Amino acid sequence: MIKVCAAEYMLAVPGAVGMRRNWFPRIVAERFLTSTIDGDIKRCPDPVTMIEGDLTWFNNSPDDQDVFVQVTRAPRSVVAQSPNTVVIHDAWSHAVGVDPTADYPSVMQDTMGGRMQVDRPETVAADLKYGRFFFDFDGSQEWVSVGIVPSMELVHFRYLAAVQTPGVWTLPSEFEPSWEAHARWARLLCFATPVGSQ
Amino acid sequence: MTTSTDHFDTTDGTLSPQPWMQLRRVTTDTTGAVFRTYGATGGQNKNEILQTLTVTWTNNTPTIQYVYGLVHHGASVVALQARSRGYLRISHAMNATLNPKAEAPSPLTEVSRFGGGADIGVGGLLGIGTDYAVHEVRAHSSTVPLMPHITGWMAVSPGLTVTAQVEVRFISENWEATNVTNGKSNTDCTVQAGDLTVDLFAVPVVEAPPTRTTPVIIGSTVKMENSKSVQVATPAGTQMGDVLLAIVGNTFGDASAITAPAGWILVHSVNNSQWDWFNAHVKVFTKLAGATEPANYVFTNSFGAEQIAHVLTLRGAMPPTTGTDANGWSIASTRRKWTPSGDMHVAPSMATNGQLLICASFFGLADNIFDGFGVVQVDQTPPAGMTQTVNLNGASASMCAAAMTDPPNPTQDRTFTTQPRAYFSGTAVTLSILVGGTQQFL
Numbered sequence: 001m002i003k004v005c006a007a008e009y010m011l012a013v014p015g016a017v018g019m020r021r022n023w024f025p026r027i028v029a030e031r032f033l034t035s036t037i038d039g040d041i042k043r044c045p046d047p048v049t050m051i052e053g054d055l056t057w058f059n060n061s062p063d064d065q066d067v068f069v070q071v072t073r074a075p076r077s078v079v080a081q082s083p084n085t086v087v088i089h090d091a092w093s094h095a096v097g098v099d100p101t102a103d104y105p106s107v108m109q110d111t112m113g114g115r116m117q118v119d120r121p122e123t124v125a126a127d128l129k130y131g132r133f134f135f136d137f138d139g140s141q142e143w144v145s146v147g148i149v150p151s152m153e154l155v156h157f158r159y160l161a162a163v164q165t166p167g168v169w170t171l172p173s174e175f176e177p178s179w180e181a182h183a184r185w186a187r188l189l190c191f192a193t194p195v196g197s198q
Numbered sequence: 199m200t201t202s203t204d205h206f207d208t209t210d211g212t213l214s215p216q217p218w219m220q221l222r223r224v225t226t227d228t229t230g231a232v233f234r235t236y237g238a239t240g241g242q243n244k245n246e247i248l249q250t251l252t253v254t255w256t257n258n259t260p261t262i263q264y265v266y267g268l269v270h271h272g273a274s275v276v277a278l279q280a281r282s283r284g285y286l287r288i289s290h291a292m293n294a295t296l297n298p299k300a301e302a303p304s305p306l307t308e309v310s311r312f313g314g315g316a317d318i319g320v321g322g323l324l325g326i327g328t329d330y331a332v333h334e335v336r337a338h339s340s341t342v343p344l345m346p347h348i349t350g351w352m353a354v355s356p357g358l359t360v361t362a363q364v365e366v367r368f369i370s371e372n373w374e375a376t377n378v379t380n381g382k383s384n385t386d387c388t389v390q391a392g393d394l395t396v397d398l399f400a401v402p403v404v405e406a407p408p409t410r411t412t413p414v415i416i417g418s419t420v421k422m423e424n425s426k427s428v429q430v431a432t433p434a435g436t437q438m439g440d441v442l443l444a445i446v447g448n449t450f451g452d453a454s455a456i457t458a459p460a461g462w463i464l465v466h467s468v469n470n471s472q473w474d475w476f477n478a479h480v481k482v483f484t485k486l487a488g489a490t491e492p493a494n495y496v497f498t499n500s501f502g503a504e505q506i507a508h509v510l511t512l513r514g515a516m517p518p519t520t521g522t523d524a525n526g527w528s529i530a531s532t533r534r535k536w537t538p539s540g541d542m543h544v545a546p547s548m549a550t551n552g553q554l555l556i557c558a559s560f561f562g563l564a565d566n567i568f569d570g571f572g573v574v575q576v577d578q579t580p581p582a583g584m585t586q587t588v589n590l591n592g593a594s595a596s597m598c599a600a601a602m603t604d605p606p607n608p609t610q611d612r613t614f615t616t617q618p619r620a621y622f623s624g625t626a627v628t629l630s631i632l633v634g635g636t637q638q639f640l
Contacts, residue, residue, distance in 0.1 A: 007207075007214030017213065025221050066222065073338065090273075090338050109231065109392065110273040114334040116316060120384045131331075140340040143268055145226070145397070196222030196400075197259065 008063045009194050022061035022194060029057040029190035033159065035183040042179070043169050047089050047162035050183040054102070054158045057190050059149045065192040067146040069094070069157050074184035075139045078113040081177035082131030083121065085167050087113035088183050094146050094157040105160040112137045113181070121168040128172040148195055159188055204260045205404075218259035221401045225255040228395040231272055232366075238279040238385035239374045248286070248391040249366040254298055255398050256359040262403040264351035265360050267292065267344025272392015276313040277334035279378065279385045284370035285313025286391055291363040292345050293519050294352055298359040303519065305463060306365055309346055312337045315372070322379040329379045332386045339392055348517070348525075350637030353403060362398060366391045410526060410635030412603050413515035413554040416440060420508045420588045422595065427498045432491050433511040440487040441515040444497065445480065446507045447627065449562030449595045451500025453479040459495050461485050465518050466529040468627045477624040478562045482529060482631065486517040504562075504595040508588045512554065516634040526634020528552060533627050543614035545581065545630040552632030555605035557581060559614040560597045561626035581612035605632070 006012040009023040033053040041048075059065050071092060080086040090112075091105035116133035149155050163181040171177060207214045232248040257263050274286050289306035314335045321329035344362055354360050368389050378385060417433030428446070436442065446456055453469055456479060466482040499505040516525040528550045534542045545557035559578055580586045580600030589598045598614055609630060 005212045007212045009215055010213060012213070019215070023215065023220065076338075085334065087336055109390075110339045111275075111336045112273075112338045114277075114336050115332065117332040117334070118318060118330070120330055120380075122384075133333075135335060137337060140338050142339055143270065143341040143397075145223070193222060194220050195217075196220045196224075197217035198222070198224045198255075 020061065022063055022065060022192070025191065025193040027189055028192045029055050031055040031188040032185065033188070034185045035161065038182045038184060039180060041086070041163055041181050044163060044165050045169070047164040049160060049162050050088065050181070051161040051186050052159065054156060055188045055190055056154060056156050058154045059151055062151050064151060064195045065149050066195050067149045067155055068191045069144045069146055070189040070191065071142040071144060071159060072187040072189070073140050074186065075136060076112050076184065077136045077180065077182040079178055079180035080113070080115050080133040081172065081179055082115070082129065082133070083117040083119045083123070083168050083170055084165055084179065085113070085115040086179055086181055087111040087164055087166065088181055089162045089164060091160045092144060092158060094144070094155060096146065096149050096153060096155050098153055100154055100156045102156045102158040105158050121170070123170065125170055125173040128170060128174070130175060132178065155190070157188065157190070159186060161186060218261065218263065218400070219402050221399060224398050224400045225253050226395065226397045227251060227253045228393060231393045232391045234368060234389045236387040238382045238387050239376065239378055241373060243373045244284060244368055244370040246368050247365060248368055249394050250363070251394050251396055252361060252363045253396045253398060254359050254361045255400070257354045257356050260356055262356070263354050263400040264403055265354050265398055265400050266351045267362050267399070268341050268397045269344050269364055270339065270341045270395040272339045272394065273390070274312045274337040274392060275334065275388060275390035277332060277386045277388045278315050279374055279387055280316050280318050280328050280331035280333065281372060281374040282370060282387065283315025283372045284368060285311045286389065287311050287367045287369050289365045290345050292352065292361065294354045294358045294360045296358060298361045303361050303363050306363065307347060310342065322377060327376040327379055328374060330385065334386065344396065351401070360398060362396055364394060364396055366394060410553050410637055411514040413512045413633050413635050415587065415601055416511040416513050418508065418510040418587045420506065420590055422504065422506045422590055422592050423499065424504045425499070425502055427496050428505050428507040429494050429496050430507040430509050431494045433509060436487050436491055436511045437513070438487055438489045441512045441517050442485040442487055443510045443512060443556070443631070444483040444495070444507060445558050445597070445599060445629065446483065446497050446505065447478055447480040447560035447595065447597060448499055448503040448505035449478055449624065450503035455498060455500030456481050456505070457498045458483040463518070465527070466531065466629070468531045468533050469625070478533070478560050478627045480531070480560050480627045480629065482629065484518050487511070504592050506560070506590055506592065506595050506597040508558070508597060508599055510556070510587060512633060514636050515554070516636055518634070526552065528632040529629065531627055531629045533625050535625055542626045543616065543628050545612040545628045547608045547610045548630055548632055549608040550632055551607050552605060552609070553635035554601060554603055554633040555609055556599060556601045556631040556633065557584060557612045558597065558599035558629045558631070559626065560595070562595055562624045576616050579615045579617065581614060584612065
């Protein structure tokens with residue numbers, strides 16, 4: 001029996017040679033996260049966490065792997081009473097190393113939601129006109145390139161969704177206002193592939 | 199033991215897979231977010247480029263590679279004062295060619311829109327302005343396929359360069375021009391286009407490419423006009439997703455005067471950029487049929503020329519792109535000076551696989567001046583084994599076209615015969631158009 005001398009991404013035993021599992025594109029880790037505060041909301045000038053969670057994967061194979069994390073979000077909905085704004089932020093961060101800890105994600109510039117503002121900020125509560133903004137946004141996905149995870153190293157990926165009411169906030173006194181936010185859920189899928197030529 | 203060195207590396211006596219024999223990301227590029235703030239009222243409609251990003255990858259491997267792309271677009275914000283309505287438009291283009299600088303991908307196809315607007319009625323003095331109101335919508339970031347409207351992955355031969363292009367514009371449908379009641383304080387007209395990233399991925403082709411469907415000619419129309427633009431009817435039965443093919447020729451004047459309506463792509467032109475006296479000009483245009491198509495199309499003509507426009511509706515065909523790997527299309531032509539022998543009208547052979555071959559012959563001034571007086575019309579007969587789609591003789595222009603399905607490779611010379619023997623003062627153009635069928639999946 002001959003044992004073929006094989007290099008990375010291959011397995012060789014006497015009389016047989018084949019591809020290692022790390023040769024094939026595959027899902028190596030998955031996380032399903034649900035929102036904890038969907039529904040009516042109050043004023044939140046600073047983002048309030050709705051969904052948070054993380055995902056880790058240890059590359060115990062002898063070869064480097066190119067890693068992507070697919071973030072799949074549920075459809076999202078907000079309701080905002082004029083003159084106020086309701087938005088849901090989305091953020092993530094990642095780190096790779098022997099013992100990595102991803103920074104806590106900062107919520108910036110990745111939002112859904114909005115406003116229908118029919119009064120200026122200086123309008124007093126009793127004079128506010130009635131305006132209400134309803135916005136539903138389709139489910140969406142992001143492919144986040146983590147980069148190369150070397151053999152015997154770990155990837156740590158954090159995810160965060162948070163609700164915020166930035167800007168002007170006036171409570172109408174003559175009618176019943178309503179604000180809502182629904183983030184529902186998010187799914188994290190970690191894909192690994194071998195490192196190839198460019 | 200022997201191994202394919204295209205697939206495995208055996209140097210130093212060690213067996214390892216070649217680094218191109220796998221799914222991998224081959225190139226990436228990114229450009230930052232763009233913010234724009236506009237005056238709340240006044241000014242004109244906006245149509246501005248916010249971002250453009252072009253990435254290229256040359257297949258530097260010895261094997262054919264399937265290439266696909268992912269486009270990441272950061273979060274979007276469109277906040278507008280009432281009555282102004284606008285949106286961010288994202289368009290994609292992609293091709294594979296030997297010469298990417300000379301053959302940039304075109305056209306850009308709109309694949310995404312996000313925006314909005316509101317109207318709260320009239321306000322202010324005499325009710326000609328509008329009241330204060332700001333409508334703001336924000337969208338999350340997302341990753342979408344590059345060229346989502348095209349089926350399959352682009353098969354890229356070794357040596358070819360793939361170019362992918364993404365453009366983001368802000369376009370307004372309406373821009374408020376009147377005054378806001380009580381002034382502009384706290385109005386907001388802000389647009390944000392988030393960071394833009396394009397990744398290209400490659401997958402080796404290790405077996406024969408998937409088969410393609412054989413396109414079917416659903417219908418065809420033809421129109422001939424003298425000295426004015428040609429209005430040719432859209433073939434009956436045209437549906438969304440069909441590919442429209444137009445062969446347009448004239449016999450006189452400036453070739454650049456032949457133009458197609460908006461939405462058509464020029465895929466081939468013969469004798470372009472020339473002013474001629476009884477010389478044939480031919481252009482080939484294509485268009486991907488949308489949900490609604492007009493009842494007819496107008497192709498412009500040069501003054502004094504007789505022009506023939508032949509439109510065919512093809513079903514099961516790939517929409518062609520410009521460039522060398524034009525989604526499986528190949529087009530070749532011959533242009534010959536007058537000769538009394540009968541071998542002028544030969545559609546050239548092409549050594550390419552294709553699913554539908556359309557050949558066309560066009561020439562001008564079929565004037566048999568040596569045999570009699572005045573214009574003698576010359577009848578054309580299509581090449582043997584092909585089905586005629588048009589045969590039209592005018593006072594000074596003549597077009598014959600014919601098609602065959604699943605032509606051999608090479609497609610072989612296809613000869614149009616003329617009767618009586620024609621005497622020409624100009625040139626004759628003969629075309630071979632090889633249509634790529636839609637890609638089938640394994």
